[in-house]
Amino acid sequence: MRTIHRIGIGLLVGLVFASGYATRIQCINRQQALARSSRNQATRLSQGTRVASTQLADVADVDIRPLETLYTVLNRLKEHYVEQLTVEDEGKMTYDAVRTMLASFADPNTRFIEPAQRTVLADAEQGKFHGIGAILAIKQTWKPNKQKPSQPISEEHLIVATLLPNSPAAKAGLKPGDEIVAINGKDVLPFDPYNRVNDMVQSARTRDLPQMQIRKMLEAEQKRIEEGIGMIDAEAMLASNDKKPVTLTLAAKPPAKPARITIQPDDLTVDPVSDVRVDAGGVGYVRVSYFDAATADEFAQAMRELQSKSAKGLIVDLRGATGGNVTSAEKIAGWFEPNRTLAVLIRSRGRKAPIQVAASEKDIWRKPVVLLVDHATTRAPEVLAAGLREGGVAKLVGEKTYGNFLDNTLIELADGSAILMATGKYVTGKGFDYNGKGLPVDVQATSADEQLKAATKLLSGTGGRP
Amino acid sequence: MKTLRSALVVALLLVVAFGLGFYVPDVRANGLNLDRWRASIELMPQRLQTLAGQSPDPNTRTLPLIDTYSDVMEWLKSDYYGTKAVNERELTYDAIRGMLHALGDPFTRFMDPDSYKKMSEENKGVFAGIGAQLEVNKKDEVFVKEPLPRTPAFRAGIKARDVILAVDGKSIKNIDILEVVKKIRGPAGTKVRLTLARPGVAKPFDKVIVREQVEFPMVKSNMADEKAKIGYVRLYQFNEMSDERLDEALTKLETQHIKGLVLDLRSNPGGLLNVAVDIASRFLESGPVVIIQERGGQRNPCYVKEDKHDHKRYPLAVLVDKSSASASEIVSGAIKDDGVGTLVGTTTFGKGRVQTILPLPDLSAVAITTAKYLTPKGTDIHKKGIAPDIEIEAAEDLDPTDPKTDNQLAAAVEVVKVKLGLLPKSALDKYLRVAKAPKDDKDGSETPK
Numbered sequence: 001m002r003t004i005h006r007i008g009i010g011l012l013v014g015l016v017f018a019s020g021y022a023t024r025i026q027c028i029n030r031q032q033a034l035a036r037s038s039r040n041q042a043t044r045l046s047q048g049t050r051v052a053s054t055q056l057a058d059v060a061d062v063d064i065r066p067l068e069t070l071y072t073v074l075n076r077l078k079e080h081y082v083e084q085l086t087v088e089d090e091g092k093m094t095y096d097a098v099r100t101m102l103a104s105f106a107d108p109n110t111r112f113i114e115p116a117q118r119t120v121l122a123d124a125e126q127g128k129f130h131g132i133g134a135i136l137a138i139k140q141t142w143k144p145n146k147q148k149p150s151q152p153i154s155e156e157h158l159i160v161a162t163l164l165p166n167s168p169a170a171k172a173g174l175k176p177g178d179e180i181v182a183i184n185g186k187d188v189l190p191f192d193p194y195n196r197v198n199d200m201v202q203s204a205r206t207r208d209l210p211q212m213q214i215r216k217m218l219e220a221e222q223k224r225i226e227e228g229i230g231m232i233d234a235e236a237m238l239a240s241n242d243k244k245p246v247t248l249t250l251a252a253k254p255p256a257k258p259a260r261i262t263i264q265p266d267d268l269t270v271d272p273v274s275d276v277r278v279d280a281g282g283v284g285y286v287r288v289s290y291f292d293a294a295t296a297d298e299f300a301q302a303m304r305e306l307q308s309k310s311a312k313g314l315i316v317d318l319r320g321a322t323g324g325n326v327t328s329a330e331k332i333a334g335w336f337e338p339n340r341t342l343a344v345l346i347r348s349r350g351r352k353a354p355i356q357v358a359a360s361e362k363d364i365w366r367k368p369v370v371l372l373v374d375h376a377t378t379r380a381p382e383v384l385a386a387g388l389r390e391g392g393v394a395k396l397v398g399e400k401t402y403g404n405f406l407d408n409t410l411i412e413l414a415d416g417s418a419i420l421m422a423t424g425k426y427v428t429g430k431g432f433d434y435n436g437k438g439l440p441v442d443v444q445a446t447s448a449d450e451q452l453k454a455a456t457k458l459l460s461g462t463g464g465r466p
Numbered sequence: 467m468k469t470l471r472s473a474l475v476v477a478l479l480l481v482v483a484f485g486l487g488f489y490v491p492d493v494r495a496n497g498l499n500l501d502r503w504r505a506s507i508e509l510m511p512q513r514l515q516t517l518a519g520q521s522p523d524p525n526t527r528t529l530p531l532i533d534t535y536s537d538v539m540e541w542l543k544s545d546y547y548g549t550k551a552v553n554e555r556e557l558t559y560d561a562i563r564g565m566l567h568a569l570g571d572p573f574t575r576f577m578d579p580d581s582y583k584k585m586s587e588e589n590k591g592v593f594a595g596i597g598a599q600l601e602v603n604k605k606d607e608v609f610v611k612e613p614l615p616r617t618p619a620f621r622a623g624i625k626a627r628d629v630i631l632a633v634d635g636k637s638i639k640n641i642d643i644l645e646v647v648k649k650i651r652g653p654a655g656t657k658v659r660l661t662l663a664r665p666g667v668a669k670p671f672d673k674v675i676v677r678e679q680v681e682f683p684m685v686k687s688n689m690a691d692e693k694a695k696i697g698y699v700r701l702y703q704f705n706e707m708s709d710e711r712l713d714e715a716l717t718k719l720e721t722q723h724i725k726g727l728v729l730d731l732r733s734n735p736g737g738l739l740n741v742a743v744d745i746a747s748r749f750l751e752s753g754p755v756v757i758i759q760e761r762g763g764q765r766n767p768c769y770v771k772e773d774k775h776d777h778k779r780y781p782l783a784v785l786v787d788k789s790s791a792s793a794s795e796i797v798s799g800a801i802k803d804d805g806v807g808t809l810v811g812t813t814t815f816g817k818g819r820v821q822t823i824l825p826l827p828d829l830s831a832v833a834i835t836t837a838k839y840l841t842p843k844g845t846d847i848h849k850k851g852i853a854p855d856i857e858i859e860a861a862e863d864l865d866p867t868d869p870k871t872d873n874q875l876a877a878a879v880e881v882v883k884v885k886l887g888l889l890p891k892s893a894l895d896k897y898l899r900v901a902k903a904p905k906d907d908k909d910g911s912e913t914p915k
Contacts, residue, residue, distance in 0.1 A: 009476055013483045020487025028491065066558030067536065069826050073562050073576070074531055076824050080836045081574065082761050091528025093565035098538055100564025101557050107548050348547045411541060415529050419538060424547045 106154035108138035109408045115416035117236045127292050129268045131239040133167020134160050135322050155190040156231050162320045162376045164270050172263040176376040182249035187228040273298035276305055283459050284311030291323030291380035296331035313459030319374040321381035329384035333357045335365050341429035342387035369394040370455040378402035383426045386439050390428045396441040397455045403438035535561055571835050573821050579829040591707035595651040597680040608646050614683055622675045631670055632661035654678045684708045687715035690728050696882050697724035704737025704793040709744040716777045726882035727780040736792025746797045747774035755800045757840040781885035782807030783878035791815035799841035799852050809854040810878040818848030856897045
C-alpha cells in the first residue's frame with residue numbers, strides 16, 4: 001500500500017515537473033511569436049511603403065527614414081518608458097498619432113473619427129440623425145501670422161449649413177449661416193487643440209524668453225484649451241445620442257448682440273425625398289432634402305408617380321439639401337440626361353475621373369425642369385445642379401449655392417474608428433470650378449414664396465425643354 | 467495529523483517540481499551564475515503573464531501603431547487632395563508627438579533636429595550669438611533686459627533698457643520676440659547690425675556686433691550681506707558648465723571670507739542629472755543625493771561625490787519657488803532631507819521623473835521618462851513638489867534685478883544669520899507663523915556645520 005502511494009506521489013511529482021517544463025516552453029514560444037509578429041509588422045510595413053511608392057509620380061519622394069524614426073521611438077518606449085506599456089496604451093497612442101498627423105493639415109475634411117462619431121456618420125448615411133438636427137460645416141479662414149508671414153494661421157468656424165426639416169434646431173429658431181461660438185458656455189476653439197499644443201511646445205523651445213513669460217503664455221493657452229471645446233468634439237456633441245438640452249451661443253451679427261439659443265436634442269429620421277405633388281397647372285414638384293444611399297430609389301419612385309399623373313413640368317426642390325452621396329446624384333441625373341458627363345472628379349497628382357451618367361431609366365424626363373436652390377444647398381446636390389445646368393437640362397431658381405464641391409472619403413479602420421480624408425474636387429464637365437464660390441442661379445429670388453412662384457412661371461412659360 | 471503533514475509535504479514537493487521544471491531552460495542558459503538566477507526567478511510572474519495576455523493575433527481590438535501609421539501615410543500619399551503637400555517627415559514627427567502625447571506625460575517628448583540641436587547647445591552651455599537677454603515691454607517693444615557679462619553685446623556698449631528697432635536694417639515692429647532672437651543669433655564670426663533707441667538719447671543709433679560663442683548665464687554671485695559675510699550664489703540651470711562655474715563663484719566668495727551662504731535655485735528649470743549630483747555633493751557630507759527608481763522598482767542611489775568637497779561647508783539657506791524643477795529639486799530635496807540647509811520660499815515644481823534622451827537616426831531625438839527619482843529619504847515628489855522649511859511668497863513688486871525688493875532673499879539671509887548666531891532663533895517666528903504647518907525637521911537644519 002505504502003509503496004503504491006510512494007510510486008503514485010513520485011509519478012505525480014514527475015508529471016508536475018513535466019508540466020512546469022511544458023509551461024515554460026510555451027512561455028518561450030509565446031514570447032518568440034510576439035517578437036516575430038512585431039518583426040513581421042516591420043517588414044510588412046516597408047513593403048507597404050514600397051507599394052505606395054510605385055503609385056507616386058516622383059519616386060525620389062519616397063523616404064523610409066521617417067518610418068524608421070517612428071519605429072525606433074515606439075521600440076524605445078516599449079523598452080525604457082517608466083511604466084510598462086499595455087496594449088490599451090498602444091491603442092491610445094495610435095489614436096493620438098493619427099489624430100495629430102491629420103490635424104496638421106488644418107483641413108476640416110481630413111480628420112480622425114472615433115468609433116462613437118463613426119456610428120453617428122453611419123446613421124446619417126441612412127437618413128437617421130441625432131442631436132439638434134442641423135448639418136454643420138466647418139468654415140476655414142486665414143489670419144496673418146505675426147511670426148511667420150508666409151504661414152498664415154488657420155482659423156475654423158462652426159457654421160450651421162442646413163437645418164433638417166422639423167428638426168429641434170429649426171424649431172428653436174437656428175438659421176442656416178449662424179456661427180456657433182460656444183456650447184453650454186464653452187468656447188468652440190477656432191483651432192485643433194492637438195495642433196496648437198504642438199505649435200506651442202515647439203515655439204517654447206526657444207528658452208531665451210524669461211521662463212515666467214513662456215509659462216504664462218502656455219498656461220493661458222492651456223486654460224483656453226481646457227475650458228473650451230474642440231471643433232470636432234463640438235460637432236460630435238451636437239450630433240450625439242445624448243438628449244440633454246444644449247445652449248448655443250451664436251456669433252454676433254452687428255448690430256445685434258451674440259444670441260443664445262437652447263435646443264432640446266432628439267432623434268430624427270429624414271425622408272430624403274418628400275412632398276411629391278402635381279399642382280392645378282400641371283407642374284410636378286418633388287423635394288429632395290438629403291443625398292444618401294436610398295435617395296436615388298426614392299426619387300425614381302417619385303418620378304414614376306409624377307409621370308403617371310402626367311405632369312407637364314418639374315420642380316426639383318434642392319433648397320437646404322445636402323449629403324455626400326454622388327452616386328445618388330449620378331442616378332438622379334440618369335432621369336434627365338443619360339450618357340453625358342455629370343461632373344469631373346479631380347483627384348490628387350493630376351488624376352481626373354469623369355462621372356458618366358448611365359442610361360438606367362427607360363422613361364427619360366424630357367419636359368422642362370427647374371431646380372430650386374439656395375445658399376444652404378451643398379455637396380452632392382450642388383454637383384447635380386451644376387451638371388444639369390451645364391447640360392442645358394434645367395434652369396436654376398433661387399439663390400447662389402453654398403459652394404462645397406469637395407469629395408471626401410471615409411476610410412474605416414478595424415476597431416470601428418475611421419479616417420475622413422479630402423480626396424478630390426468636382427468640377428463641371430466643361431471644367432468650371434464652383435468650389436468655394438457657389439453655383440450662380442438663372443433666376444434670382446429670395447423668399448421661399450417668390451422662389452416657388454418664379455419656378456412655376458418659368459415652367460408654364462415654355463412648352464418644352466429649353 | 468499525519469495525513470495533513472504528508473499532504474503538505476506532497477503539495478510542497480509538487481510546487482518545487484513545477485518550479486524546477488519551469489526553470490530547466492534557465493539551468494541550461496545560466497549555469498551557476500547566481501545573479502542571473504535571481505533575475506530569472508523574479509521574472510516568473512511576468513513570464514506566466516505572457517500566457518494569460520493577448521495572443522499575437524493581428525486582429526486585436528486596438529489598432530497597432532506602426533501598421534495604422536503606414537496605412538494612413540500610404541492613403542495620404544496616394545489620395546489626399548488639398549493645398550498642403552503631404553510631407554512624410556513632418557507628418558511622422560506629428561505622429562510621434564501625438565503618440566507621446568497619449569502617454570499623458572509632458573516630459574516624454576519629441577525633439578525635431580532643430581530643437582534637439584538647440585537643447586544640446588543648452589546642455590553644453592554655449593550658443594552662438596551676441597549675449598543679450600531680451601524681453602518685451604508694455605509697449606510691445608523688444609528691449610535688452612541685460613547684456614551678459616563678457617559677451618559681444620556687453621563689449622559693444624549695449625545697455626539694459628535699450629530698445630531694439632531693427633535687425634540688419636529691417637524693422638522688427640510687430641515681429642514676435644522669438645523671431646527677433648532667431649534673427650540676432652547666427653554662426654560665430656558673422657556680423658549683425660542692430661538699430662537701437664536708448665532712453666535719454668534723442669536719435670536711434672546703429673551698432674554692428676560680431677557674433678561669437680556665448681555662454682548661457684549659469685551662475686551669478688555676490689555678497690548678500692557684507693557685514694555678516696553672507697555670500698549669495700544664484701544657479702540658473704544645470705548644464706555641463708554649471709558645476710565648474712559654481713566652483714569658481716565659491717572660490718571668489720571665499721576670497722571675501724564668507725561665513726554663510728544663500729543658494730538661489732528660484733526659476734531654475736533643472737538640467738542634467740549628473741550635474742545635480744555634482745553640485746549637491748558640494749553641500750552634503752555623505753550619503754545618497756538622490757535615489758533613482760528604475761522601471762520594475764529597482765532602486766539605485768547616487769552617492770555624494772567626495773572629490774567635490776573642495777570647499778568648506780557653510781551655514782546654508784536655499785531659495786526655491788514653484789519654478790524650481792527637476793535637478794533643482796534633487797539638490798534642494800537632498801539638502802532638506804540631510805538637514806544641511808534650510809529651504810526658503812515656496813513649494814517647488816514637483817518633477818520627480820528622470821528623462822533619458824535617445825538620439826534617433828535622422829538627428830532628431832526623443833526624451834523618454836525612464837525612471838522616478840526619490841529624495842534620499844525615499845519620498846516621491848512628483849506632482850507634489852518639495853515644501854520649504856520656511857514658506858514665504860514673493861512680494862508683489864519683487865524685481866529680480868534689484869535685491870532690495872527681494873523679500874525671500876531677505877528671509878534667507880535672516881535664516882543664515884540665525885545659524886551664525888547673529889540673530890536669536892525667535893527672529894524667524896514671524897515666518898513660521900504664516901507657514902501652513904510647522905516643519906518637523908527644522909531643528910536639524912539649524913546646527914551650523
